[in-house]
Amino acid sequence: MIGSYQDLIHETRKQTEPQRLLFVFCRAELPEDASAEEKAAFEQGEGGALTPVICVDKTPDEAPDFQALSEESRGTGQSWDMVFVAAMSGRGGLAPSSDEAQQPLTMMVESIRLGHIGNYLPLNNQGKAVSLD
Secondary structure, X not given: OOOEHHHHHHHHHHOOOOEEEEEEEEEXXXXXXXOHHHHHHHHOOOOOEEEEEEEEEEOOOOOOOHHHHHHHXXXXXXXXXXXXXXXXXXXXXXXXXXXXXXXXXXXXXXXXXXXXXXXXXXXXXXXXXXXXX
């Protein structure tokens, strides 16, 4: 069970093939037509919609700790509340290239926009895994 970003990095290093990680950083937003109940729940940290604001791919060596990854993402000027992570396995001892990751990353962003998040690891802004049940 992966409970944190560090657990994820540890698991990627145990794989037989090198990995490339796909990250989609999302901001929680409330729709303009939200009801009073939805607004109250949102203020308590519940509900709303997750809107992708940043996407990037990196090898585990390029992003070995969550704090550095978080600081780099904040340098874009985009605020975010949650990041979804997926991994791609390499072949023949080589990690997938950034070019090879572009189509899966684009598909991941679109999947998240549509609310299909079950295939991704959700992490809060502290790098802890969260349940979105």
